Amino acid sequence: xxLKDIFLQHPDRRYIMFGGxxxxxxxxxxxxxxxxxxxxxxxxxxxxxxxxxSLTDIFKQDIFGKGPVKIMHNLWAQEIDADKHIKxxxxxxxxxxxxxxxxxxxxxxxxxxxxxxxxEPAMEESAMFDAVVDVVxxxxxxxYIYDLVPLGHALYYLSMAKVYDExxxxxxxxxxxxxxxxxxxxxxxHKKESEQDQILKELLYIKGRINTSAGILTDKAKxxxxxxxxxxxxxxxxxxxxxxxxxxxxxxxSGYVVNRVIPHDLLGQxxxxxxxHRIAMQDQHLGKLQASFGDQVLARAPEMERDVTGLPMIEKxxxxxxx
Amino acid sequence: MSEEEKKSLWQNIRETVYGMAAxxxxxxxxxxxxxxxxxxxxxxxxxxxxxxxxPPYYSLRxxxxxxxxIATWKRxxxxxxxxxxxxx
Numbered sequence: 048x049x050l051k052d053i054f055l056q057h058p059d060r061r062y063i064m065f066g067g068x069x070x071x072x073x074x075x076x077x078x079x080x081x082x083x084x085x086x087x088x089x090x091x092x093x094x095x096x097x098x099x100x101s102l103t104d105i106f107k108q109d110i111f112g113k114g115p116v117k118i119m120h121n122l123w124a125q126e127i128d129a130d131k132h133i134k135x136x137x138x139x140x141x142x143x144x145x146x147x148x149x150x151x152x153x154x155x156x157x158x159x160x161x162x163x164x165x166x167e168p169a170m171e172e173s174a175m176f177d178a179v180v181d182v183v184x185x186x187x188x189x190x191y192i193y194d195l196v197p198l199g200h201a202l203y204y205l206s207m208a209k210v211y212d213e214x215x216x217x218x219x220x221x222x223x224x225x226x227x228x229x230x231x232x233x234x235x236x237h238k239k240e241s242e243q244d245q246i247l248k249e250l251l252y253i254k255g256r257i258n259t260s261a262g263i264l265t266d267k268a269k270x271x272x273x274x275x276x277x278x279x280x281x282x283x284x285x286x287x288x289x290x291x292x293x294x295x296x297x298x299x300x301s302g303y304v305v306n307r308v309i310p311h312d313l314l315g316q317x318x319x320x321x322x323x324h325r326i327a328m329q330d331q332h333l334g335k336l337q338a339s340f341g342d343q344v345l346a347r348a349p350e351m352e353r354d355v356t357g358l359p360m361i362e363k364x365x366x367x368x369x370x
Numbered sequence: 371m372s373e374e375e376k377k378s379l380w381q382n383i384r385e386t387v388y389g390m391a392a393x394x395x396x397x398x399x400x401x402x403x404x405x406x407x408x409x410x411x412x413x414x415x416x417x418x419x420x421x422x423x424x425p426p427y428y429s430l431r432x433x434x435x436x437x438x439x440i441a442t443w444k445r446x447x448x449x450x451x452x453x454x455x456x457x458x
Contacts, residue, residue, distance in 0.1 A: 140430055147435075157440065160415075161430065167426055221409065225406045228403040246410075246432055257428075
């Protein structure tokens with residue numbers, strides 16, 4: 048099966064992810080897939096969940112922290128600025144405390160907590176997670192392409208949905224039980240209905256967001272996850288290990304795409320031994336790949352003659368990937 | 371007997387019955403509710419005591435609502451033994 052067929056046969060898979068080790072071409076393939084889909088008349092957003100995103104480089108346009116930026120007809124790109132997002136959010140929390148209690152300033156202890164919580168690495172991750180929920184919940188696009196972080200981290204990101212999902216369900220349940228006790232006391236004391244629980248309201252809001260995101264990330268009908276790899280022993284081993292781990296988190300794996308295959312045409316030319324060895328090595332690894340993944344290997348992209356940056360090169364690569 | 375005195379008599383009877391029958395129950399329920407409140411703050415705001423909380427982004431969202439309870443909660447979490455433990 049070819050990469051193109053996956054898209055044609057499963058038009059409902061609107062959330063597309065390219066994952067893989069560092070430097071294998073995740074961003075390049077994300078951009079190429081976005082380009083191809085846009086040229087097929089679909090409205091596409093490609094966005095990065097990586098704080099060191101490189102969509103800016105690939106599109107040769109500064110898009111960091113600028114919201115969705117139009118690249119060409121039907122194609123938008125976005126790089127989320129987690130820091131900016133967290134700062135605005137902190138301010139929102141402070142303002143809410145001031146408004147709720149009519150305080151002149153946020154109490155020191157609380158302020159310290161706000162600052163400490165925001166300094167944790169987990170804060171950036173959960174903020175990014177929430178920003179992505181915002182992006183996909185708006186539903187303005189036909190396709191959403193996630194330019195993911197390298198393997199281990201991507202697994203962490205994907206598993207976050209599942210872990211948060213469990214956390215929020217437990218917390219909400221506890222809150223609901225508390226609510227029952229409150230109502231019981233109200234009845235015993237013949238009071239009128241106890242006032243609405245604002246925390247429960249917030250929890251249900253958070254729950255809605257997390258559930259939506261977790262639902263998307265693990266739904267084979269809506270989501271396609273592709274592993275990007277290059278024909279090298281280390282990368283293939285890592286990918287095989289990762290594939291097993293990803294399966295445990297119900298990541299809907301759709302197939303593998305191989306990048307940086309040295310063109311065989313070169314063999315007919317006068318090339319150095321060095322290059323002949325590399326081609327032979329790649330052939331051996333490609334054979335192994337075919338043996339272990341078979342039909343799931345969907346596309347092979349060649350080692351290009353220059354960096355894939357700018358639309359003409361992206362177009363060229365997309366043409367090969369979706370041939 | 372004036373209307374007001376009648377009312378207050380009725381009120382007294384009502385309160386006595388409540389005191390005999392339901393007061394303990396509602397007190398127990400309130401105590402359980404208070405314990406749950408502290409548990410709830412612990413699993414959402416544990417960071418305040420150095421217990422890492424998974425999605426800090428979302429727990430921060432709840433912070434404004436628990437601001438008044440934070441002080442009592444911290445006291446309760448940090449004290450080693452509670453005099454009330456022996457009483458109840």
